Amino acid sequence: xxxxxxxxxxxxxxxxxxxxxxxxxxxxxxxxxxxxxxxxxxxxxxxxxxxxxxxxxxxxxxxxxxxxxxxxxxxxxxxxxxxxxxxxxxxxxxxxxxxxxxxxxxxxxxxxxxxxxxxxxxxxxxxxxxxxxxxxxxxxxxxxxxxxxxxxxxxxxxxxxxxxxxxxxxxxxxxxxxxxxxxxxxxxxxxxxxxxxxxxxxxxxxxxxxxxxxxxxxxxxxxxxxxxxxxxxxxxxxxxxxxxxxxxxxxxxxxxxxxxxxxxxxxxxxxxxxxxxxxxxxxxxxxxxxxxxxxxxxxxxxxxxxxxxxxxxxxxxxxxxxxxxxxxx
Ligand SMILES: NC(=O)c1ccc[n+]([C@@H]2O[C@H](COP(=O)([O-])OP(=O)(O)OC[C@H]3O[C@@H](n4cnc5c(N)ncnc54)[C@H](OP(=O)(O)O)[C@@H]3O)[C@@H](O)[C@H]2O)c1
Numbered sequence: 051x052x053x054x055x056x057x058x059x060x061x062x063x064x065x066x067x068x069x070x071x072x073x074x075x076x077x078x079x080x081x082x083x084x085x086x087x088x089x090x091x092x093x094x095x096x097x098x099x100x101x102x103x104x105x106x107x108x109x110x111x112x113x114x115x116x117x118x119x120x121x122x123x124x125x126x127x128x129x130x131x132x133x134x135x136x137x138x139x140x141x142x143x144x145x146x147x148x149x150x151x152x153x154x155x156x157x158x159x160x161x162x163x164x165x166x167x168x169x170x171x172x173x174x175x176x177x178x179x180x181x182x183x184x185x186x187x188x189x190x191x192x193x194x195x196x197x198x199x200x201x202x203x204x205x206x207x208x209x210x211x212x213x214x215x216x217x218x219x220x221x222x223x224x225x226x227x228x229x230x231x232x233x234x235x236x237x238x239x240x241x242x243x244x245x246x247x248x249x250x251x252x253x254x255x256x257x258x259x260x261x262x263x264x265x266x267x268x269x270x271x272x273x274x275x276x277x278x279x280x281x282x283x284x285x286x287x288x289x290x291x292x293x294x295x296x297x298x299x300x301x302x303x304x305x306x307x308x309x310x311x312x313x314x315x316x317x318x319x320x321x322x323x324x325x326x327x328x329x330x331x332x333x334x335x336x337x338x339x340x341x342x343x344x345x346x347x348x349x350x351x352x353x354x355x356x357x358x359x360x361x362x363x364x365x366x367x368x369x370x371x372x373x374x375x376x377x378x379x
Contacts, residue, residue, distance in 0.1 A: 053134040056104035063106025068241050068342045070265030075343040078358055079109035085349045086126050087117035096130055101351035105358055111345055113147040114169050121176055128177035146173045149188025161191030161199035170206050185212035189219040196227055204235040218243035222256040229264050239266050246270035248331055258340050267342035276300040279331035315377045332360035
């Protein structure tokens with residue numbers, strides 16, 4: 051079936067500037083870490099991508115190792131781009147990353163120039179693209195000089211294989227250093243991708259302040275704590291859930307009684323705001339103007355539609371924020 055993007059796709063999505071750059075991202079972006087591999091159903095993930103673009107989601111986030119098997123999310127995404135999004139490349143912001151283990155031997159992970167440059171070449175081949183919009187160092191490498199890793203990012207921009215670069219999972223001190231080096235090289239750090247949600251508050255300890263001061267964007271990943279911050283686990287573990295599938299890092303051990311009690315209380319607060327828990331969790335992050343976009347996942351088009359409705363209510367009263375803090379402890 052021929053896909054025709056909705057003519058009204060830009061009507062409802064707010065686009066936020068990434069730090070002090072010229073580029074904007076949709077307030078909600080879609081990640082392809084789970085649900086887009088060869089183990090998943092093409093018709094379903096194709097429908098998720100259509101729903102996303104039809105809703106104004108212009109940013110799709112990948113990495114070399116997304117699947118499983120590693121690389122298959124990029125290959126599948128490339129296929130759908132060719133089939134359905136031909137002619138729309140200039141309306142899309144596509145990112146990929148390298149840093150985690152991707153191939154055997156000493157050059158298949160971390161932060162050397164050797165690994166980063168060849169990994170991006172492989173990603174471009176899998177996605178059948180000439181360039182990505184954003185290329186990330188997926189994690190800091192304790193053994194490679196930061197100058198080399200950042201130099202590789204600068205290099206791929208000069209080669210025309212990436213338009214912008216970013217960093218992910220860098221602690222504030224490492225991020226500050228990376229931002230400084232990239233600025234000196236003349237390829238400013240566009241954006242940082244940290245893990246941040248109501249259940250993962252690390253970036254509040256200095257990272258958000260740093261990014262705000264430096265004019266670098268912030269796109270938190272797993273803002274729904276991989277599904278914990280939704281109504282998914284309120285009544286047990288559904289068969290089609292990430293916990294039940296057992297393909298990633300989310301396991302039943304994380305569903306402690308204390309966690310479930312927080313989830314139930316947050317769900318009640320969400321209902322008082324006429325939101326689903328997923329919507330509450332996302333609007334709570336987006337209320338901070340240093341956040342460029344929330345990077346969500348979805349295993350069904352309906353989840354995406356539900357999550358996108360977070361945009362209907364981004365305002366929190368001081369009382370609501372206090373109630374949330376009381377639950378989160
Ligand atoms: N830089 C990094 O190191 C890094 C690490 C991790 C992720 N990421 C990026 O961040 C993206 C998002 O990560 P994530 O998938 O963990 O994000 P997430 O949004 O926290 O979790 C997504 C999962 O939550 C459930 N869900 C989503 N919307 C829902 C809704 N409205 N109602 C009920 N359940 C809902 C689904 O779980 P079920 O599958 O159980 O239905 C979905 O697969 C990734 O795709 C990737 O691009 C980056």
